[in-house]
Amino acid sequence: MTVNTTVTVRVPAKVNLQLAVGPGREDGFHDLVNVFHAVSLFDEVTVKEASPRRSAPLTTLTAEGEMGSHLARVPLDESNLAAKAALAVAEASGLGAPVDIHLDKRIPVAGGMAGGSADAAAALVACDRLWGAGLSRERLLEAAADLGSDVAFGLVGATALGTGRGEILEPMSSPGRYRWVFALSKRGLSTADVFREYDRLRPDAPAPRLDPELEKALATRDAEALGRALSNDLQPAALSLLPELERTLAAGSAAGALGALVSGSGPTCAFLVGGGEDPLVLAEREAEVVAALNGTGLCERVVAADGDVPGAMVV
Numbered sequence: 001m002t003v004n005t006t007v008t009v010r011v012p013a014k015v016n017l018q019l020a021v022g023p024g025r026e027d028g029f030h031d032l033v034n035v036f037h038a039v040s041l042f043d044e045v046t047v048k049e050a051s052p053r054r055s056a057p058l059t060t061l062t063a064e065g066e067m068g069s070h071l072a073r074v075p076l077d078e079s080n081l082a083a084k085a086a087l088a089v090a091e092a093s094g095l096g097a098p099v100d101i102h103l104d105k106r107i108p109v110a111g112g113m114a115g116g117s118a119d120a121a122a123a124l125v126a127c128d129r130l131w132g133a134g135l136s137r138e139r140l141l142e143a144a145a146d147l148g149s150d151v152a153f154g155l156v157g158a159t160a161l162g163t164g165r166g167e168i169l170e171p172m173s174s175p176g177r178y179r180w181v182f183a184l185s186k187r188g189l190s191t192a193d194v195f196r197e198y199d200r201l202r203p204d205a206p207a208p209r210l211d212p213e214l215e216k217a218l219a220t221r222d223a224e225a226l227g228r229a230l231s232n233d234l235q236p237a238a239l240s241l242l243p244e245l246e247r248t249l250a251a252g253s254a255a256g257a258l259g260a261l262v263s264g265s266g267p268t269c270a271f272l273v274g275g276g277e278d279p280l281v282l283a284e285r286e287a288e289v290v291a292a293l294n295g296t297g298l299c300e301r302v303v304a305a306d307g308d309v310p311g312a313m314v315v
């Protein structure tokens with residue numbers, strides 16, 4: 001039998017097609033109706049057996065990526081979500097030996113695309129495989145939910161409805177394939193700060209509900225209807241903390257995007273370019289949106305991606 005000494009897992013970013021946010025709960029979280037959609041912007045997490053001479057700590061971390069200053073915001077100690085995930089697998093399985101974890105990051109950090117959560121999902125899968133733990137899908141999903149509201153989605157990918165604080169998932173019918181452009185901000189936003197600002201702006205928030213127009217647009221692969229149905233209750237809070245995002249959204253919309261919104265708690269802005277059209281029409285629209293966003297001078301980077309794609313996968 002071959003024993004793996006290194007496992008690499010590829011895991012996608014997410015955009016929220018609808019993010020409806022209820023009032024604050026006693027535990028500090030908010031009930032959500034969170035329509036997750038996985039897109040082809042990937043982090044890769046490699047977990048490697050440490051030298052046999054090392055008996056502790058359980059994890060050491062390194063990170064690389066194209067995002068310059070963004071990488072400085074990734075903690076390389078036990079507070080990293082990937083390190084916490086490794087510990088969770090060790091505790092759940094009673095197995096686990098020291099590992100070196102390497103993060104190859106393409107997902108923007110603190111960008112509202114669940115990069116840290118994605119790394120945690122990837123590390124759960126990688127450590128389970130490396131240590132031969134054989135944890136069930138249910139046990140991995142449970143460990144994911146303990147690590148953060150968005151982590152379970154990193155395991156399942158595709159398009160899914162998240163309720164509770166976002167961790168209770170059910171798949172949604174979404175047979176279409178969509179093209180997206182993402183404007184990565186030079187700044188980051190803290191998820192907790194954005195929820196706090198939401199509470200200030202919306203003290204009377206109603207219970208969240210799934211938008212039937214969004215469900216219908218997805219089920220019928222109607223990209224124009226999907227563009228109209230995109231919505232994010234956290235957007236006013238993100239714009240309040242970072243008003244320049246308004247100009248980014250306006251630039252992409254004016255250039256022909258079918259829909260534009262802040263992704264999750266932001267500050268990444270997402271633009272639906274289309275789906276199912278003539279590839280030339282799509283490419284032309286994408287080029288116009290990308291050029292307009294680059295022209296604002298507000299973006300760290302502008303990237304295109306497809307959705308949906310599967311969740312964490314061993315490569």
Ligand SMILES: C[C@@](CO)(OP(=O)(O)O)[C@H](O)COP(=O)(O)OP(=O)(O)OC[C@H]1O[C@@H](n2ccc(N)nc2=O)[C@H](O)[C@@H]1O
Nearest residue numbers: 028029030112113114148149150165191192195264265266
């Ligand atoms: C807003 C969303 C939308 O998908 O994504 P991001 O923008 O962070 O990517 C998520 O709900 C973020 O999930 P995640 O980033 O895992 O957050 P967590 O670690 O669980 O929580 C961080 C903090 O966000 C707030 N929080 C998070 C989730 C939730 N349902 N209600 C909340 O109020 C709480 O203040 C919590 O302390």
Ligand SMILES: Nc1ncnc2c1ncn2[C@@H]1O[C@H](COP(=O)(O)OP(=O)(O)O)[C@@H](O)[C@H]1O
Nearest residue numbers: 080081108109110111112113114115116117119
């Ligand atoms: N593996 C990780 N990658 C990125 N950030 C991480 C990671 N682990 C912990 N963090 C912390 O989580 C914060 C939120 O990061 P991230 O998940 O990228 O953003 P968001 O919650 O907006 O989607 C970062 O500022 C960082 O301090």
